[in-house]
Amino acid sequence: MSKTLFLGDEALAQAALDAGLSGVYAYPGTPSTEITEFIQNSKQGREGQVHSIWAGNEKTAMESAIGMSYAGKRAMVCMKHVGLNVAADPFMNSSITGANGGLVVVVADDPSMHSSQDEQDSRYYGKFALIPFFEPSNQQEAYDITYHAFDYSEKYHTPVLIRLTTRLSHSRAGVERREARPQNELHIEENPKQFILLPANARVHYRTLLGKQEAFENESLNSPFNKYIDGADKKMGIIASGIAYNYLMENFENHQCPYPVLKISQYPLPSKLIAKIVDECETVLVAEEGYPFIEEQVRGILNRTGNIIGRLSGALPRDGELNPNLLAKALGMPDTYGAPVPELVVPRPPALCVGCPHIDSYLAINEAMAEHGKGKVFADIGCYTLGALPPYNAIYTTVDMGASITMAKGAADAGLRPVLAVIGDSTFTHSGMTSLLDCIYENTPVTVMILDNSTTGMTGGQDSHALGVLGEICKGLGVKEEHIHRITPLKKDHEANVKLIKEELAYEGVSVIIPTRECIQTLSRRMKKQQAAKKK
Amino acid sequence: MRYAHITRAYSIRPNRKGESHSPSINQKRRIRYAPTIKTERAYRIRPKRKKDKMKIDIILAGVGGQGILSIATIVGYAAVKRGMYMKQAEVHGMSQRGGDVQSHFRLSDHEIASDLIPMGKADMIISVEPMESLRYLPWLNPETGWLITNSKPFINIPNYPDVDKLNATLDGLKNKVVIDADKIATDLGSARSANMVILGAASPYLQLPFEEIEAAVRENFARKGEDVVNTNIACLRAGREFAEKLK
Ligand SMILES: Cc1ncc(C[n+]2csc(CCOP(=O)(O)OP(=O)(O)O)c2C)c(N)n1
Ligand code: SF4
Numbered sequence: 161m162s163k164t165l166f167l168g169d170e171a172l173a174q175a176a177l178d179a180g181l182s183g184v185y186a187y188p189g190t191p192s193t194e195i196t197e198f199i200q201n202s203k204q205g206r207e208g209q210v211h212s213i214w215a216g217n218e219k220t221a222m223e224s225a226i227g228m229s230y231a232g233k234r235a236m237v238c239m240k241h242v243g244l245n246v247a248a249d250p251f252m253n254s255s256i257t258g259a260n261g262g263l264v265v266v267v268a269d270d271p272s273m274h275s276s277q278d279e280q281d282s283r284y285y286g287k288f289a290l291i292p293f294f295e296p297s298n299q300q301e302a303y304d305i306t307y308h309a310f311d312y313s314e315k316y317h318t319p320v321l322i323r324l325t326t327r328l329s330h331s332r333a334g335v336e337r338r339e340a341r342p343q344n345e346l347h348i349e350e351n352p353k354q355f356i357l358l359p360a361n362a363r364v365h366y367r368t369l370l371g372k373q374e375a376f377e378n379e380s381l382n383s384p385f386n387k388y389i390d391g392a393d394k395k396m397g398i399i400a401s402g403i404a405y406n407y408l409m410e411n412f413e414n415h416q417c418p419y420p421v422l423k424i425s426q427y428p429l430p431s432k433l434i435a436k437i438v439d440e441c442e443t444v445l446v447a448e449e450g451y452p453f454i455e456e457q458v459r460g461i462l463n464r465t466g467n468i469i470g471r472l473s474g475a476l477p478r479d480g481e482l483n484p485n486l487l488a489k490a491l492g493m494p495d496t497y498g499a500p501v502p503e504l505v506v507p508r509p510p511a512l513c514v515g516c517p518h519i520d521s522y523l524a525i526n527e528a529m530a531e532h533g534k535g536k537v538f539a540d541i542g543c544y545t546l547g548a549l550p551p552y553n554a555i556y557t558t559v560d561m562g563a564s565i566t567m568a569k570g571a572a573d574a575g576l577r578p579v580l581a582v583i584g585d586s587t588f589t590h591s592g593m594t595s596l597l598d599c600i601y602e603n604t605p606v607t608v609m610i611l612d613n614s615t616t617g618m619t620g621g622q623d624s625h626a627l628g629v630l631g632e633i634c635k636g637l638g639v640k641e642e643h644i645h646r647i648t649p650l651k652k653d654h655e656a657n658v659k660l661i662k663e664e665l666a667y668e669g670v671s672v673i674i675p676t677r678e679c680i681q682t683l684s685r686r687m688k689k690q691q692a693a694k695k696k
Numbered sequence: 697m698r699y700a701h702i703t704r705a706y707s708i709r710p711n712r713k714g715e716s717h718s719p720s721i722n723q724k725r726r727i728r729y730a731p732t733i734k735t736e737r738a739y740r741i742r743p744k745r746k747k748d749k750m751k752i753d754i755i756l757a758g759v760g761g762q763g764i765l766s767i768a769t770i771v772g773y774a775a776v777k778r779g780m781y782m783k784q785a786e787v788h789g790m791s792q793r794g795g796d797v798q799s800h801f802r803l804s805d806h807e808i809a810s811d812l813i814p815m816g817k818a819d820m821i822i823s824v825e826p827m828e829s830l831r832y833l834p835w836l837n838p839e840t841g842w843l844i845t846n847s848k849p850f851i852n853i854p855n856y857p858d859v860d861k862l863n864a865t866l867d868g869l870k871n872k873v874v875i876d877a878d879k880i881a882t883d884l885g886s887a888r889s890a891n892m893v894i895l896g897a898a899s900p901y902l903q904l905p906f907e908e909i910e911a912a913v914r915e916n917f918a919r920k921g922e923d924v925v926n927t928n929i930a931c932l933r934a935g936r937e938f939a940e941k942l943k
Binding site: 327333334415497506 | 759760772776781782783784785786787793794795796800806807808809810811812814815816817818827828830831833834835836837838841852853855856857858861862865
């Protein structure tokens with residue numbers, strides 16, 4: 161069989177297709193987006209009619225996948241780490257219902273926060289839900305693990321979690337594929353109580369889940385993805401999980417480490433192997449990408465022996481990504497470094513594209529808000545978050561998707577006037593609609609600007625769920641028609657736009673202004689496609 | 697599909713051992729559940745000519761939208777065709793909106809462990825923008841590393857450094873090729889092919905036969921027609937000529 165170059169995300173997606181996937185459910189989020197995009201663009205996916213249309217948010221994605229599993233088919237859910245917070249309710253309860261068709265949840269963590277607001281470690285969710293989880297160390301493992309995860313899920317009737325991290329998601333290497341397996345036939349869950357989580361049923365299911373824990377650990381113990389590699393020098397032993405294993409091996413000629421190494425890619429942790437390395441070695445270094453998840457469990461909060469080192473002990477930094485140099489230092493090996501960065505090199509932060517519609521929205525907002533002083537614009541997550549940077553300095557909050565409207569509401573409840581919420585169209589349908597309903601229910605004095613650029617710009621231009629119907633949605637939720645306005649964020653409309661924003665800010669109730677102009681990136685892609693079509 | 701051309705182009709064949717045996721069911725199972733490391737060893741790919749251990753670690757640098765990844769695509773194609781291992785970590789998301797972008801690009805005839813190049817060990821920085829080339833000096837091998845950069849600044853920030861000082865800093869480096877790739881590309885009729893000029897300027901240091909790099913450029917642009925192929929080859933050659941003269 162030949163090898164194909166795949167991003168970690170793509171390797172995982174290809175494995176899911178080869179494992180007989182019937183549907184992927186996802187909301188975009190860096191670094192997980194390419195998984196679903198790969199399936200959307202795959203011939204194999206199209207021919208197999210694999211469902212791959214974007215979901216409204218991670219919670220709806222998770223629930224749809226549980227539904228597909230209930231119907232007996234193999235389903236996958238993909239999201240970035242913070243997406244699992246949104247999907248946490250169905251995710252946690254899916255461990256109680258269990259799976260019928262294979263159910264695999266993929267979460268891509270973003271240590272060092274390359275494009276995220278935190279660096280939370282999804283392994284805690286895996287442990288929290290008491291389900292098996294995996295952490296591939298390279299692209300081939302991303303493939304092999306995913307292929308295996310569906311079988312595992314069906315063998316134990318449990319959802320399975322796969323954790324990726326940015327560097328694996330977005331790094332390319334040669335991957336060898338396996339034979340493609342056909343999709344499952346439709347077969348509804350046979351136990352009528354399995355998916356009805358009435359307390360009486362749930363108590364039984366929960367005990368069943370607890371009963372599976374030993375088998376899960378045994379699987380980890382015998383897993384080909386966990387490996388004990390002996391070494392002659394027992395002064396040190398190393399537990400390395402996920403891609404930390406690669407950073408470790410990079411430091412040794414021919415990847416031969418003189419110390420015993422326990423490579424971990426499958427959880428729950430195999431306690432026998434942990435005991436072996438801790439008993440055999442004087443000191444054990446725990447190298448893991450993300451939080452000190454393994455280290456904390458191995459050393460215990462009392463840290464009685466003091467010979468387990470890692471992120472908690474200070475041998476490795478407590479936050480941020482690992483790399484080969486950090487591992488070298490922790491091992492007491494000489495560190496290497498080139499020349500320092502010359503002083504004249506300055507940061508080059510990302511910025512809104514030239515011609516971006518958000519620029520005109522922010523210019524209007526800044527002028528309308530000038531008389532009210534600072535601190536009264538609540539924003540959200542998307543390209544428009546860059547309005548926090550100069551030259552705009554237009555927004556004061558960005559917390560989680562949908563928070564702009566509800567935070568503005570809380571501030572208004574506290575007495576702050578006037579308050580303005582700024583939210584993107586995709587973020588609004590992701591989780592702004594219920595926030596708006598809260599405001600409508602109480603007739604809170606907030607002005608909400610839904611920046612409609614007809615796309616999910618930040619993550620590369622995926623379709624927006626409310627394309628063309630944002631006004632209708634707001635009206636349907638209960639915003640008064642005379643307080644719903646569409647405006648065009650263009651220089652020539654600037655004066656009129658400022659005037660309108662000022663008027664609505666003065667209104668003691670809910671108003672919605674929808675600046676509407678397409679993202680110039682999706683616009684230019686569309687134009688190019690049209691031109692290409694004309695040429696043909 | 698965004699990467700369709702890459703994934704299709706880059707099929708690597710296993711060595712003869714892997715091809716001639718059709719694995720038994722047992723072997724299949726072993727391979728299926730074997731740890732990756734073993735699997736990769738079983739299908740160990742040999743370079744065509746046996747040589748000493750060879751590796752090229754490159755930091756690619758530039759500004760979002762300047763097309764640094766097509767350099768990786770082309771070199772990757774040439775290297776993978778020779779049967780080398782490759783890893784390439786790239787940046788997606790936030791940093792693409794006019795911010796700095798970089799990619800760690802590793803080639804070797806041995807299996808590669810880390811997706812990231814250790815600091816101080818890169819053989820080359822290939823940059824499409826002069827200030828960006830300097831940002832990654834900590835990664836460059838201070839003795840043997842080469843820096844190949846475009847001299848044309850891309851100024852999209854208000855505090856971009858003084859260009860004379862920038863040039864003086866580049867001048868002070870030991871192993872470098874500084875080339876006005878934008879001008880050369882424009883003179884050759886395709887301002888957008890500056891990255892091919894840069895690739896040409898880097899080519900003498902790549903340890904890959906120039907014909908193979910040329911073939912990869914042809915392959916990469918084939919879809920776009922003969923004219924585009926020829927301009928890009930001209931840009932590649934102009935860059936190489938420039939660098940050879942400096943030697
Ligand atoms: C819970 C969660 N899911 C996904 C993301 C990733 N993400 C950040 S912004 C964004 C979409 C923004 O789209 P939109 O609101 O339309 O604004 P635009 O970028 O188009 O301006 C996404 C998907 C996230 N930060 N949090
Ligand atoms: S991608 Fe679109 S929405 Fe994002 S900054 Fe560029 S033009 Fe604006």
